[in-house]
Amino acid sequence: MTTDSKSAPDFVAPHVRSLPKSGIRDFFDIVAGRKDVISLGIGEPDFQTPWHIRERAIEAIERGATRYTSNLGAPELRQALAAYMRQSFQSDYDWQHEILVTVGVSEAFDLAMRAVLSPGDEVLYHEPCFVAYAPLIRMAHGVPVPVETFRKDDFRLTVAELEKKVTPRTRALLLNFPNNPTGATLDRADTEALADFAIRHNLLVISDEVYSELTYEGGRHSMAAIPRLRDRLIFLNGFSKAWSMTGFRLGYACAPAPLTDAMMKIHQFGMMCASSISQTAGLEAVRHGDAAIAEMRDSYHLRRNFVVASLNEMGLDCFMPRGAFYVFPSIQSTGLSSKEFALRLLNEYNVACVPGGAFGACGEGFLRCAYATGMEPLKEAMDRMKTFVRALAH
Amino acid sequence: MDALLDLLKKNARESDATLAKLLGTTEQEVRARIAAYEQEGVIRGFQALLNTDRLDTNDVRAVIELRIRPEREGGFDRVAARIGKFPQVESMYLMSGAYDLLLFVKGASLQEVANFVSARLAPLDGVLSTATHFMLKTYKDQGVLMESEPHDDRLQVCP
């Protein structure tokens, strides 16, 4: 033997080894195990999954509906999703060829990247953003190209910024509105302008609209509602947020047949299908979940008002986000970095918020506060933050 | 329903300041709207919701179905008004179906409730029959489960 004996770390592929850990993970490790922390760091609904949905999952198990389903997903669920897309966005997707049921939006996004990227292809994505995008682009051998969004634009993505970053190698544009972590949304003019940009540069658009149902004002403006984009759009959605079904791990992609087929190829070998029990629950959710969603949406809406008012009152500038369940206040007036602010808030006041830098460099100076938390802890957290900010000013 | 009423139904002890922030209005406005609802008789009071099974009392509760002969003028309202004045009656509803009034009655013992029915309710003019069912355990009241679901067990920080 000429080569040295390898140990476990040597077996990790270099491109995985060089993948940075998520900034959220860092912060999680600091918070983990601490007692009496009020966490505004949770990107997950506080509501229990509506009972009628859980009940249906139990019934699925009792009935023995616990087998593999079709790779694309159970036909009834895909039919119901096609109806949902028509009703929500007036967009027609053929349930037999254009809808793929996945293990969360997470898997759907991973499939989309692996299905469309060749090594070196560039993908435009906007920051601050969900932490999984850049790593998954990279794992698909693509090149993630961040595009900044700004407080002055209420964190909308502008074509002017996109034009600065587009190159001949750009293959796709990734969108996420309503946005994690800013709560930003798009209006009709924005979606139209982004569609024109994509068409002008011959790009594929991947739109993660997992927070779409959680839109409080201004209407839901989906990329799926733009007919001229249809041929170059992969629409992603899932049940985690609006239906409060994170642990069911259920999502879906809608895309023209050749793209759906390409994603399905990877899915059939790597995943086979999403959990059949979750699919039964998901069917119940799309068919009969409207009232439960509306109740949760109303509750988030009011809490958003409360948190934004409280933050602005204590001097942390915060725009009024119209969707998702996050607010993204600026902490620049305190003179601290996001990380310092978050660490001191945690150590001195037992409140956890995620530093904005975890969502991309331009998130520095901001903090993500999730208001998917009961009113009592939310009030207490706002009181403690106010005390902290006041103490900083002296 | 007005969002203010919804919030008060969920937590009547919410402060005016918090209500104002939740609704995007001012404390004065919140106070004025609550006062107006009280004036109109929409808000009838604010009470704590108790799980009395957890209290060290021997109180008993019963559900009583009453059949009543309606009066030519006023239907059931006059009899209902008389019955409603008894402090033992905690709730009362006019029902469709096999009986007319449904009462929720509280007493210090089985005997006391039984006496109330036989001595007070049954002899009332217009009462045709009564059927008494004693309540054994409360699972849910006013939309609130008496045993909560497990506490928030989400990860403390997640994407």
Ligand SMILES: Cc1ncc(COP(=O)(O)O)c(C=O)c1O
């Ligand atoms: C923008 C965004 N996309 C996708 C996901 C993941 O969703 P899922 O649970 O469907 O995998 C999240 C979860 O935090 C998210 O915030």
